[in-house]
Amino acid sequence: MKKLLASYGNDDEFRLVAERIISEEEKKNNKVLANSLRRTLENSRATEPNHSLKGLEKFSPMYEGNNDFVERVEPSNAHKELILSFDNVRILKGLIEEYRYAETIRKNGLPLRTKLLFCGPPGCGKTLSAEVFSSTLGLPMFVVKLDKLISSYLGETATNIRSIFEFANNKPCILFLDEFDAIARSREDGNEHNELKRVVNSLLLFIERLSPKGFMISATNLDKSIDPAVWRRFDEVIWFKHPDKGMIKKFLKSRLKNIHHDFDSNSYADVLNGLSFSSLERILNQAIKYMIIRKQRILHENYLVDAINDEYRRNGGVEKML
Ligand SMILES: Nc1ncnc2c1ncn2[C@@H]1O[C@H](COP(=O)(O)OP(=O)(O)OP(=O)(O)O)[C@@H](O)[C@H]1O
Ligand SMILES: [Mg+2]
Incomplete structure (x- = not known):
């Protein structure tokens, strides 16, 4: 409550704190209160002038944690025409619609598909699709550098990792984990008890607990040989193939x-x-x-x-x- 009052005048901070209060009430099983608070918060959002949306996403909050691991990128290729299979068009459109109806879907107690895995050979549109997705939804895109993240975890930077995921839990954005192979592979090699494996497993746990405001998209060149424990963490898997x-x-x-x-x-x-x-x-x-x-x-x-x-x-x- 103190934080809420202190955030007076800072809209983003206010919403962040308000969201936290609501999720705490949800955790305590005070569903009626939580729902009523969420409705109040959403209604106040609905009265915001419309022009605050499109085009202003550039000014949306920056990730301010350790910038070695995560980088804000401007989707520079989003203007290119993206050519997709019928299936993929249907899936991606469906996800966009779902996002636009997120509140209503949540209110009906249904989960949203927000954690996506893009699979397929190099140069077939995984990164481009993530960029087009981000610019279509007007969400800022943050690329997580997994190699740095993994090697750093061995040190004292667990808090930084947590802060990246917390950021995605609270801010509507696209969190893009490119070269997700780094995680999927690390589980395969090395002996049972190696340190890396432990790190990767905890990262997977973070991913499992993640409930992004926008989307978490991971991309990999690996196919079905990926550990099933990794697949399980994603709400949707999209296959990109060579063009027919x-x-x-x-x-x-x-x-x-x-x-x-x-x-x-x-x-x-x-x-x-x-x-x-x-x-x-x-x-x-x-x-x-x-x-x-x-x-x-x-x-x-x-x-x-x-x-x-x-x-x-x-x-x-x-x-x-x-
Ligand atoms: N489906 C597509 N439709 C149109 N152009 C595409 C498509 N896929 C790739 N391209 C072209 O190829 C370039 C590289 O594609 P992209 O970066 O999306 O590949 P990727 O699947 O992410 O590959 P990698 O696995 O190497 O990261 C794009 O910038 C675009 O010019
Ligand atoms: Mg790519």
């Missing part, structure tokens, strides 16, 4: 829409099949660079062919060269 021919066509069309070219991009779907989106992106970037360097205004087919060959050579797949 339809997606390749869509990608080429989208990226070439403002560039004059003298070839039918659809006819390249076969030869590009099997590559990741980031390979496709690299091919197009390279072809466009050839055009610029040769002072051309049209992207000629031979630039594309050269760039495709560059990519196959780079990947060691010379037999597929054109």
